[in-house]
Amino acid sequence: MPVGLEQQIVHFLTQVFGTIGWGGVVGIMALESANIPIPSEVTMPLSGWLLVQAQGGGPWTAVLLGGLYGAIGCTIGSLFSYGLGAKGGRPFLDRYGKYLMINSHDLEVADHWFARYGEVTAFFSRLLPIVRTFISFPAGISRARLGPFLLYTFLGSFVWCAALAYGGFAFGAHWEELRAIMRPFDIPIAVVLFVGFAYYLAHHIRRGRRAVRPGSPPEV
16 A cells, blocks of 8 residues: 555544444444455554554553454454345355356365365454455355354454554554554565466466367366
8 A cells, every 4th residue: 555545544543442432343343344444554564553552552552442343343343244145145246247257166175175265264364464355255155163263263353453452562652663664564465466466367367268179078
C-alpha cells in the first residue's frame, strides 16, 4: 500500500480510536477481514500506542485487550466473508468461473482441501499478511465447517493482533517504525502469490489445449 495512503488511514484511525476506543478496533478489524483494504499492520500497532501506552496501560493490557478486540473484529468480518462465499460464491463460479479459468475440477480440489485442512488453514493464514484478509471467502465457497473455522480464525487473529498491539505499545509514538520493519515482508508473500497464480494460469491453458486434442488423455 502506498505510504501516502497509509498516512491518510492513520489520520482516520486516530479519530476513530479517539472517539469510540476499542469499539473502533473491533469495527476496523471487521472491515479488514471482510476484504476492505485497511491493513491490520497499521490498525493494531496504532491501538497499542493510543489506547494503551498513551493512557498509562501496561504491556499485558496491550496483549490481552489488543488480541481480544482485534480477534473479535476479525471473526465478525470473517463470518461475513464466509457467508458471502457460502451463499453466492458457488453459483457465481458455476456460471462465470470459466471466464476466470475456474472449473468444476478446481472447485472439487478446493472442497477436498478444506475438508481435510480447512480449519487449520484458517489459523495459519491469519498469521500471514495479504493472505489473512481473503481466506474466508473461499472457505465459505467450499463450506468448511463453520464452528471450527471461526474458532481457528479467532485464535490465529488473537495471536496476530496481540503481537501487533504489543509492538505498538513497545514502540510508542514511534510505532510507525514497526510498520517500516514489517513492510518488506509483504513483498515475498506477494511474489509467492503471483508465481502461484502464474502457475495456475499456465496449467489451465495447457490442460485446455490437451482437452481439445482428439484422443488426448485427461490431465489431472
